[in-house]
Amino acid sequence: MTAGYSHDPHPDGAGTDTYTADAAEFYDLMATPYIAQVEPVLATLLADVDTIAGPVIDIGAGTGLSTVAIADALPDAEIVAVEPSPAMRAVLMSRLAARRDLRERITVVPHGFLDTNLPERCAAVAALGVIGHFDAPARRKVWATIANALAxxxxxxxxxxxxxxxxxxxxxxxxxxxxxxxRYEGWSRAQPVDAESLVWRMTYRTYDGDRLLQETVAAHRVWPAASERLTREAEAAGLLPASADADTGLLRFTKRP
Structure with a gap:
């Protein structure tokens, strides 16, 4: 669930590669409440996926939390997990090494999404915690790539x-x-860069009782977009809005027949 883009499109922004390297140690522990909320909703939104149509693409698979959630929701699916960050992939590969059943049907691609040669027909595409890592021009390419790949x-x-x-x-x-x-704590704050983007600064603190043992700060630049804007962009690429979950922010689209 990290950026599917292989580099920061604006050199003055906080680099995604640096962020993921700094955050990987703490990511799974901090994401536990998030994935517990998202997993059942994701399973519902994927319930009608025809896995015979092709593989499922997980854009920005991160440490594999979203990948495993997809695999559990679709036990017959072949999955392509796209993740450019070596630090995040290390955790993902460790997760696959521990589960032979997943290793046999999950392919990990070490590139950014727009640098990946996708299968010609995909049964589904998922992008959790990813779309904001693309600026507006890059998002148009992302939507077009998704639409072209879907059956x-x-x-x-x-x-x-x-x-x-x-x-x-x-x-x-x-x-x-x-x-x-x-004890571990995750802190966050955001500061606008310009009218289209902001920088999130995530601080991870490790305590032994009240004694601070470690503090790690990870920063990354994002280009926020509301659901209405993302829906318009998806429709322009040929995707139809199907459903939405307000609590998790998950939007489901389908490829026009």
């Missing part, structure tokens, strides 16, 4: 990354977790 009537599930607009967000603790004797 007629096939499904695309795209997550609207909040807040969906450019606005400053003051620092807040968005999650905390424990592992063994240590």
């Amino acid at each position: 007629p009537g096939a499904t695309a599930v795209i997550e609207v990354q909040r807040p969906g607009r450019v606005a400053a967000v003051s620092e807040r603790r968005y999650t905390r977790a424990r592992a063994g004797a240590l």
Whole structure:
């Protein structure tokens, strides 16, 4: 669930590669509440996917949380997990190594989405926590690539990354977790760069009791877009809006027959 783009399209922005390298150590632990909320909704949105039509593409697979959720929802599906970050892929590959059943049907592609040669016909495409990593011109290419790859009537599930607009967000603790004797906290804040983009700064803190053992700051630039704007872009590429889940921000589209 990371950026599917192989580089930051604006050199003055925070690089995605740096962000994922810094965040990979903490990503799964911090994402546990998120994936618990998203997983059942994702399974519902993928319920009608015809896996005979082709593989399912997971754009920006990250550490594989979304990939495994797709695999569990569609036990007969072949899956292509696209992830450009070596740090995130290391966790993903470790996850696959522990599950032989997944290894046999999940292919991990070490490129950005727009640099990947996709199968000619795909049963579905999923992009969780990804679309905001593309600026507007790149998003047009993403939508066109998705539409071209999908089989007629096939499904695309795209997550609207909040807040969906450019606005400053003051620092807040968005999650905390424990592992063994240590406590972990995730903090986030956002600062606008211009009218179209902002930089998220994520701070990960590790505590032994009240003693701070480690603090890691990871920054990445995003181009927020509300669901209405993403829907217009999808329709322009030939995708039809099918359903939406307001709680998770997941949008489902289908390829025009």
